[in-house]
Amino acid sequence: MSQLEPTPRTTLKRGKDRGSYELDDIHGILDAGLACHLAFIANGSPHIIPTAYGRIGSTLYVHGAAANRALRALCNGEPACLSVTHIDGLVLARSAFHHSMNYRSVVLYGPMREVTDDEEWLAGLHAIIEHMVPGRWDDVRGPNAAETKRTMVLALEIDEGSAKVRSGPPVDDEEDYEIGCWAGVIPTPIHFAAPIDDPRLAPGIEVPSYVRNYRRAGRTPSRTNGGST
């Protein structure tokens, strides 16, 4: 399978040319992200939780406190919607109407499943930590029994959803190109700044290379800079 099948709720109605069902696009945008927004329904109201995530193949994992009633309710096959969005730039057009943002976003749908198998639970947590900082897991203490009991891992199969991407310069109405104002893009990439030592860091512990050289997959300058040269 190289792309997802459109469904009634994922069929793009507007901006079709910006949309994609390609798994390469969807996985690439997911892998580049730091946090997702997870939406669900409780007491007749939509709710949003920003949270970390990780991916193994076609499965996305999130975690939370086992005591979190909202997360627990999500495991009962309730519908969920998960979004990852990168804002790559502000698009300044010559008209207010054509102002926009360059972005890459993925929206996924599906019921979520509580991970109860020990092996998959650990793999899910591993994926979340390694998604955040590749190379980190082997350096830290793994979850003990009490932490395992307090932590719920949820899985979402990546089988219904779509990606949407806007890149490049503003697109103005033809007659507006004569307007004498500046137009272009302000790129807004995430900057991974110099790491800050924990004030309680023991003397002599150096910053590991996976922290010193921290980068995210998928945040390539060619995307970030849009279509201009």
Place this chain on the structure above:
Amino acid sequence: MSQLEPTPRTTLKRGKDRGSYELDDIHGILDAGLACHLAFIANGSPHIIPTAYGRIGSTLYVHGAAANRALRALCNGEPACLSVTHIDGLVLARSAFHHSMNYRSVVLYGPMREVTDDEEWLAGLHAIIEHMVPGRWDDVRGPNAAETKRTMVLALEIDEGSAKVRSGPPVDDEEDYEIGCWAGVIPTPIHFAAPIDDPRLAPGIEVPSYVRNYRRAGRTPSRTNGGST
């Protein structure tokens, strides 16, 4: 009113010490953001739209295509949830369990209202453009009749919601401070890079100062850098 009244769906259950109902905190986080995530229910499923927004006092405005059925459905008093999240840093603890992110987030609830008054419609659109790039509105062509007809503006009163903030270094279990791995924070601020001219920019048009010196309110280094020195 200096803070919002907690309601059943905004009463913080976990991480109370990270939560706030103070309007100063909520407005500050909203004003620092570029895009929000808007969640609503359609056909029994939650949906998420990432979109731009702007604020005037205690009212948040978003806009979209008038033909957008999802947005139109939102105007019928349906419940909505809107979130703005800043990821300020990756928090690397000595145990997998205590890994976290530094963040500032706001979640708001409420029915949304379609703005039908001409004056408020224009004020809402103005707020959205000026939120994105303060100083921009006066330089560009305003909406014409056709654009006005095609654009819907929606309002959300900021009267139910909360903010949540995590900052500072990792917090490890006391016995884990002896583990010999590095711990600390990788700051992840947004970098506003040098503006990129539209390839069709006419010769001699300079980058205006509000673009050249682009900054966001609220993204202060002290927050971004967490609690360490």
